[in-house]
Amino acid sequence: MEKKEQLYEGKAKKVFATDDGALCIVSYKDDATAFNGEKKGTIVGKGVVNNRMTNMLMQMLEKEGVPTHFVKELSDRDTVVKRVQIVPLEVIVRNVSAGSFAKRYGVPEGIVFDEPTIEFSYKNDDLGDPLLNTYHALALKLATKAEIELIEQYSFRVNAFLKAYFLKLGVKLIDFKLEFGKLPDGTIVLADEISPDTCRFWDVNTNEKLDKDRFRRDMGGVEDAYREIFKRVTEGK
Numbered sequence: 202m203e204k205k206e207q208l209y210e211g212k213a214k215k216v217f218a219t220d221d222g223a224l225c226i227v228s229y230k231d232d233a234t235a236f237n238g239e240k241k242g243t244i245v246g247k248g249v250v251n252n253r254m255t256n257m258l259m260q261m262l263e264k265e266g267v268p269t270h271f272v273k274e275l276s277d278r279d280t281v282v283k284r285v286q287i288v289p290l291e292v293i294v295r296n297v298s299a300g301s302f303a304k305r306y307g308v309p310e311g312i313v314f315d316e317p318t319i320e321f322s323y324k325n326d327d328l329g330d331p332l333l334n335t336y337h338a339l340a341l342k343l344a345t346k347a348e349i350e351l352i353e354q355y356s357f358r359v360n361a362f363l364k365a366y367f368l369k370l371g372v373k374l375i376d377f378k379l380e381f382g383k384l385p386d387g388t389i390v391l392a393d394e395i396s397p398d399t400c401r402f403w404d405v406n407t408n409e410k411l412d413k414d415r416f417r418r419d420m421g422g423v424e425d426a427y428r429e430i431f432k433r434v435t436e437g438k
């Protein structure tokens with residue numbers, strides 16, 4: 202399959218058209234941003250890790266009954282996916298307090314929840330992805346009620362699977378962000394990526410961070426963290 206014109210360039214990926222109107226090719230970059238693009242940098246090898254890890258996880262999730270946009274891995278950085286219209290909602294599931302949750306509610310990081318939480322942000326860079334609830338999402342016509350319910354169901358299913366999967370690799374899944382897309386026939390599928398850019402991973406014994414927080418927080422060892430989580434996923438599959 203051949204890359205045709207570039208349709209879109211995001212902060213971490215480029216999207217290309219193909220000769221099949223129903224498919225596109227995503228190409229993962231090493232570019233890293235944080236805080237809505239205010240902080241910029243490069244994480245060497247990140248594109249390869251995020252591409253391959255996303256594809257492995259999406260194939261596992263398909264088997265768990267979560268439909269995804271994944272079609273075929275072409276190379277280290279390039280993957281064929283179904284062309285979708287992205288639902289402009291960022292879905293965040295949390296098992297343990299961290300990041301903006303800890304900050305917003307004035308609690309320390311690391312508090313384990315009895316039940317996972319879910320929240321939505323409006324995917325809109327100009328507005329800084331503001332938090333919203335389902336009533337707001339409906340008022341803004343970002344999705345229908347049925348679509349939001351399905352997205353919630355899929356997101357918790359993703360969490361249940363990934364949490365258990367990563368625990369076997371010695372990793373606590375603290376939280377993560379998902380995005381969904383809509384196929385031309387209206388089917389909702391998991392899209393975007395599942396990677397150390399979009400998840401928080403802590404080592405089960407040391408709580409060492411194995412994700413993009415090392416970049417966001419200038420902790421050093423960013424590339425090593427991506428390599429380590431990728432090693433566990435590829436060796437432990």
Ligand code: TMP
Nearest residue numbers: 299300301302376377378398399400401
């Ligand atoms: P937060 O605690 O900063 O809200 O982040 C929650 C999770 O979502 C964390 O795993 C990182 C991920 N995330 C993204 O993937 N993209 C984003 O733009 C933000 C803010 C968070």
Ligand code: ASP
Nearest residue numbers: 234235236237238239398
């Ligand atoms: N999506 C965020 C950014 O805008 C990055 C993050 O914190 O994950 O730059």
